[in-house]
Amino acid sequence: MAGSEDQKFSLQEVLDTFKLCLSENKEVYLEQYVAGWRGLVKFLNSLGSVFGFISKDAVSKIQILVSYMKGENASHYATVQSMVKYELDNNLVDVNKKGSHPESGCRTLLRLHRALRWLELFLDRLRTSTEDSKTSALCAEAYNESLAQHHPWMIRKAAGMAFLVLPGRQTFFEVMNVGPPEQVVAKLGEALPLISEVYQITEDLYAQHNLLDLP
Template sequence: NMAEGAETFSLREVLVAFTACVSEQREVRVDPYLAGWKGLVRFLNCLGTIFSFISKDAVTKIEIIENYRNSDQREKYLTVQSMVEYELANGLVDLQKRSDSGCRTLLRLHRALHWLQMFLEGLRTGKDNSKTSVICSETYNASLANYHPWIIRKAAGVAFCALPTRNTFLETMNVGTAEEAVAMLGDALPYICEVYKITEELYAQHKLLDLP
């Protein structure tokens, strides 16, 4: 069934989800944030099994936050702002060791979103014949890699090598021609940047950027 298959995946839906994230009060809505990530996971799965170790971790984290959204406390998890306020006020955020708080879990997705933002920007502004693998590893090394142990960095590097050239990659995004994909990235990236920026400021304000 094409309608359900990975074949019909389009990166457009991911970007649309992120455009719906920021409320009028400049709060980050959790549901579209997770919807954006789910689309991204489907996209990663399209890139081949080598990317499944990357998407698997994202899936685990999406599910942790989704469980909070389905719990009795669902209203507290409506926005990233309300989540931070609720978890901090109720002592649910462990500052010493790894936990499954919404705050530490979303922080991992937040850091990965920074990479995605830089990667898509590199793709958008790159030359026709540039290597996606190079854009991917350079942006990864400049961002997310700083939070990963050697073994993960190594595995990520191996996965990146499997990425196709820029034009093929832009076509994999299923947005139309490479030119149309580039135009869509130009329209959508400011929204991802905004979501990233608001979350970053919120976490900095509450000194949550180093949560274990």
Template sequence: MGVKSKAAAAIVVLLLFLGSLWLQGGLDYHWDSCLKGYNQVNTLHQLYNSSGADRAEGPQLLEGCPGQTFQVSRLLSHLLAAPANTSDVLLQPYLSSWDELVRFMEALGPMVGLISKEIETKTSIIRQLALLAEGNPEAELGPDIHSINSVNVEPGTKNNKEASQHTGGYHSVRSMIWVELNQGLVDFHHQTDSGCRTLLRLHRALLWLKLFLEKLAETPVAGRLRSPSELCREAYKSTLANHHSWFVRRAAELAFIAMPERGFFFKLVCVQRQEELSTALNRVVQAIGEVYDRTQKALEENGMLDLP
């Protein structure tokens, strides 16, 4: 094996290791130490644009992409199902949104897809905690939490029926916070696998993806569209990089180099032009923003934005 082949193989092995420890609290925790289940089924393939202007003109549909694993229409449907009442987020559609975002990252190639493995681990932790909490009297909710988690949809709709079947302690972001605080599961000084700490890591990663998609939807500046690699790197530097060590940031740079060109994203979202890509991604970004803001508020109100 030549020198170049050995170097390439070494980089792949390194990224495999780093990919499994990507999110802060995973990667940084293990690196520093070294130095010293719900799957929501949603078959919607067409969704209405939620903007007032489009409602006035009539519904505009977001089509599914036949033959693809990642479906932007499915991602949007999960995101739109997540907000509950005026301030909460339902965990099942939230985690289903992450399932689709994992497929999105995996579609970008093996280097970027490695990042998704840690995210899958995080979503599995919350799902497992929800299963363990079923039938546990200590995980019962107070009456105020039940009222907070009532879904803001019309009675008899699909979302209302699905939500009514899952009213345990891990029903929503706020119910999970309430239960884990009351059970003493949240440690503000040491690393644990609590649902709240795990959610915080997902929350940080969601901001990174939101900003990346937002930048990818931007119209050309001076007739030039910047490369997805450049945009993803820029989004990372202003979000997740703030929680990563120098070593992790350098590894991230290697992963972004392998990101596909813009034409690949046209195919991934089933569009032909940048204007169509912008329309589809802006809907997703708006939906992510609603979920992110609600989660941010819930974590901030309970002093959980800096859990170790």
């Protein structure tokens, strides 16, 4: 199948990009962060079109960030830290309610950041799950503990319905393209601390600047 190779998800690939996310002084590189999300979107797309409305939103947020990273102020969009500083110093963020900067880098990244928490919780549940665990239940639990708290009723409903058609644990592990279940579990154990660290650094930065509730 022509072109199928570049669409193929590999957990290893995502793991690698999150590994490359952190600079020596623990800044988060936007390019790698976005690359990590691209990999996750690939994975989501491989699960079926029911998840299209989710991956579309993620893609549009990725595109907003990429347009800043490639725009005239690209140099300020090298890391999450430099982006936050630049946008705040130049009043480019709608802080309390939507105004003239509805698509700031800060608020856009915050949406992905919140989704990263879901990912962390979900992957950890998968890692510790047993053969008879239901991926839909693991996913819903992780969602309710994280992203759902930021979503209105309609989206929670739609997400809940999408979760029901998630493939079972075995298929899920196969799509990850890592090898036998033990290897998937090991790989997840490797990936999780990296994802957690990136999450925590971003969370602390946003908290420090009071950015955790950006509209």
